[in-house]
Amino acid sequence: MLMTKKEIIKYRNCWMGFSILWVMFTHSHFGMPNAFLTFIKDIGFISVDGFLFASGLGCYYSLKKNDDLLSFLKRRFEKLAPAYYLVIIPFILYKWLVLHIPFQYVWGNLTFMQSLTTYGAPFSWYVSAIWVYYLLAPYFKKLIDRLTWKQNFGVILLLIVFSFAFWNTNTLIIIVARIPVVYLGMMLGKLDDSYRFTGKQIALIEFLIIPGLVLIVLFKAFFPHLLWTHGLYWYPSLLIVSAYCLNISLVLHALRNLRLGEILTKILNVLGTNTFELFLVHIFIDDVLMEVFPDHPNQRLVWIIGTLAIIPGVLLLKQAIRLLNKIRSSRHAAIKP
Numbered sequence: 320m321l322m323t324k325k326e327i328i329k330y331r332n333c334w335m336g337f338s339i340l341w342v343m344f345t346h347s348h349f350g351m352p353n354a355f356l357t358f359i360k361d362i363g364f365i366s367v368d369g370f371l372f373a374s375g376l377g378c379y380y381s382l383k384k385n386d387d388l389l390s391f392l393k394r395r396f397e398k399l400a401p402a403y404y405l406v407i408i409p410f411i412l413y414k415w416l417v418l419h420i421p422f423q424y425v426w427g428n429l430t431f432m433q434s435l436t437t438y439g440a441p442f443s444w445y446v447s448a449i450w451v452y453y454l455l456a457p458y459f460k461k462l463i464d465r466l467t468w469k470q471n472f473g474v475i476l477l478l479i480v481f482s483f484a485f486w487n488t489n490t491l492i493i494i495v496a497r498i499p500v501v502y503l504g505m506m507l508g509k510l511d512d513s514y515r516f517t518g519k520q521i522a523l524i525e526f527l528i529i530p531g532l533v534l535i536v537l538f539k540a541f542f543p544h545l546l547w548t549h550g551l552y553w554y555p556s557l558l559i560v561s562a563y564c565l566n567i568s569l570v571l572h573a574l575r576n577l578r579l580g581e582i583l584t585k586i587l588n589v590l591g592t593n594t595f596e597l598f599l600v601h602i603f604i605d606d607v608l609m610e611v612f613p614d615h616p617n618q619r620l621v622w623i624i625g626t627l628a629i630i631p632g633v634l635l636l637k638q639a640i641r642l643l644n645k646i647r648s649s650r651h652a653a654i655k656p
Contacts, residue, residue: 321515321516321517321518321521322515322516322568322569322572323512323513323514323515323516324507324510324511324512324513324514324515324516325512325513326568326572327516327564327565327568328376328507328512328568329568330567330568330571330572330584330587331373331376331377331564331591332587332588332591332592333567333568333571333584333587333588333591334369334370334372334373334563334564334567334568334591335369335370335373335590335591335594336586336587336588336589336590336591336592336594337366337369337567337587337590337591338366338367338369338370338373338594339366339370339590339591339594339597339598339601340590341363341365341366342363342366342367342598342601343597343601343626343629344359344360344363345360345361345363345364345366346363346601346605347360347622347626348609348618348619348621348622349618349619349622361539362532362535364552364553364556365556365559365560365563366563367445367497368497368500368553368556368557368559368560368563369560369563369564370594371452371497371500371501371504371560372500372501372503372504372507372560372561372563372564373504373564374449374452374501374504375452375456375500375501375502375503375504375505375506375507375508376504376505376507376508378391378452378453378456378460378501378504378505378508379456379460379463379504379505379507379508379509380508381394382456382457382460383460383508386457386460386461388457391453391456391457392453392454395449395453399449399595401640401643401644402595402596402599402636402640403431403446403595403599404429405636405639405640405643406599406600406603406636407428407429407442407599408429409603410428410442410603410606410607411425411428411429413607414440418610420440423436423438424438424439424440427440427441428440428441428442431446431447431450432447432450433447434446434447434448434490434491434494435447435451435490435491435494437488437489437490437491439489441490442602442606443598443602444490444493444494445598447490447494448493448494448497451494451498452498452501455498455501456501456505459501459502459505460505460508462474463502463505463506463508463509464509468506471502471506474502475499475502475503475557478498478499478502479496479499479554479557481495482495482496482498482499482550485550486548486549486550487548487549489548492547492548492549492550493547493550493553495550496550496553496554497553499557500553500556500557500560503557503560503561507561521565524561524562524565525562525565525566527558527559527561527562528558528559528562530555530558531555531556531557531558531559532555532559534554534555534558535552535555535556538551538552538555567587571583571584571587593633593637596633596636596637596640597629597633599636600629600632600633600636601629603632604625604628604629604632605625608621608622608624608625609621
């Protein structure tokens with residue numbers, strides 16, 4: 320099925336919606352009944368790369384409208400900060416009062432930077448990573464626009480080689496090894512919306528899944544001790560992520576005239592529109608439950624209860640964000656001359 324770029328990226332929110340479901344499945348704290356589901360759970364990091372690929376695409380379009388760095392960062396901060404601080408403040412208070420974490424960790428998490436310190440105790444490496452990617456995005460866009468496609472793929476290779484300097488740096492390698500995925504997503508943004516992918520191009524994108532999965536299997540089998548420390552989990556994902564997002568679009572596009580397709584698209588769109596809130600609440604609940612009930616005999620029950628609590632948690636968070644934005648709007652209106 321040949322599709323234009325516009326038709327493919329129309330399902331960008333669905334990429335993110337599907338990805339957040341896979342992330343939560345991967346974070347579940349119980350074993351799978353068979354080898355296939357175990358493997359799907361183990362390679363859930365591909366879903367995170369789906370987020371980053373979609374984020375790169377979104378950054379390109381945002382910068383295309385206004386490429387001023389400070390304006391770009393301000394827009395991103397205003398979008399993410401309300402949800403983040405409404406979750407991180409009670410999270411940090413809990414950690415500080417109950418677990419007595421030092422002020423250094425409190426400040427690192429409040430400033431989004433804890434994962435970059437390498438001292439541990441971050442809320443999530445992802446919240447630090449996205450600010451690294453946002454800082455790089457304006458420069459990446461300028462580079463992508465000036466270079467040919469071959470040269471841009473050369474930049475991706477250089478970014479991979481550059482990341483070798485971060486081997487054995489714990490969370491830093493997780494962040495740096497995924498920069499090429501963000502760059503690849505931004506490269507997609509460069510294409511005209513009317514661009515129609517050829518059959519050969521789609522076949523190549525699909526084919527790259529094979530070496531990507533083969534490399535993951537080989538690395539897991541022969542270098543399990545290097546998966547997290549040397550980025551061996553994430554380098555192969557670069558070969559897979561384009562097809563991952565493409566196939567979600569292909570499936571939903573094929574089902575677009577069916578009731579099932581309409582329902583799936585609506586559900587994934589809603590999830591995709593609220594992925595950051597879902598992610599924050601999920602991490603908060605998961606972290607707290609695992610500390611309060613670390614030795615509970617039925618970890619599956621703990622995870623199910625935590626999962627069921629996510630939806631009301633997100634609804635509460637969204638309501639708090641609306642209230643906060645309403646207060647901010649009222650204050651801005653009051654100080655206007």
